[in-house]
Amino acid sequence: MTTSTPVGAGLVLRDLAKSYGPVAAVRGVDLSIAPGETVALLGPNGAGKSTTIDMILGLAPPDAGSVTVFGSSPARAVADGRVGGMLQTGQLISELSARELVAMVAALYPRALPVDEVLAIAGIQGFATQRTTELSGGQAQRVRFAMALVANPDLLVLDEPTAALDVEGRHDFWASMSEVARQGKTILFATHYLEEADSYADRIVLMARGRVVADGAATDIKSRVGGKTIRATLPGVGVDALRSLPGVTGALRRGEAVSLACSDGDAALRALLGAYPDARDLEVRGAGLEEAFLELVAEDEEAAR
Secondary structure, X not given: OOOOOOOOOOEEEEEEEEEEOOEEEEEEEEEEEOOOOEEEEEOOOOOOHHHHHHHHOOOOOOOEEEEEEOOEOHHHHHHOOOEEEEOOOOOOOOOOEHHHHHHHHHOOOOOOOXXXXXXXXXXXXXXXXXXXXXXXXXXXHHHHHHHHHOOOOOEEEEEOOOOOOOHHHHHXXXXXXXXXXXXXXXXXXXXXXXXXXXXXXXXXXXXXXXXXXXXXXXXXXXXXXXXXXXXXXXXXXXXXXXXOOOOXXXXXXXXXXXXXXXXXXXXXXXXXXXHOOOXXXXXXEEOOHHHHHHHHXXXXXXXXX
């Protein structure tokens, strides 16, 4: 796979804002993504992710602020083939086969990748001769990925790229994306699959109500939520007794297994073993990305109220 070396700054958003009537979809977003980074854009529905992506791709003009892509405007970067976009919506041209459609897109750009190479990366050789109207949702999504990749862009912008894929398809997609990332491409993807962000992003940007509320590595985001969970096998002890232990804020029982939500994991673990030395199969884990996501969004909503 041939690549080009990005020059200048990567993706830079400065005080970016966009409203639709009385709805402020994006409010003062500042974000910089260096060349070669893979960044996940997370947020609940209505957080402003898709609107931000539309402005990065030049599909919607900002009301205020600016977007630059490797030092150029979005329109210039797209015209030069430096940006590939994969959106959630949009129909594929019905009169063409999957291969013909990818080849047509390739013909628009001066340094496009070989079509057969892109078909292989996207995993669509097996249905490349089928017309786009005959494709399943997952197959059509793979064709959209090939269309974004064939221009040989420096920046790939992907909006919910695995939304129509089954578990195996999602695994294959991210195997392909990992190979693309190793070539030095800059990747920005929005997803509702938090485990994908945790596994594949160098960095996570969390949006809520049109603003960035957290930005950092997945480990940094998760560390902002200090609680821990203790799981153990402990028959015969009521949840009320477990909730009364120091450092424990909540307790659940499922059969012989108990799960303790803790504000102070160390104190809770010492108290649990001191009171119930027969506890076994102990597991202690910090907050996952889902817990951090939910808590940070809730904190932002509470602050707004």
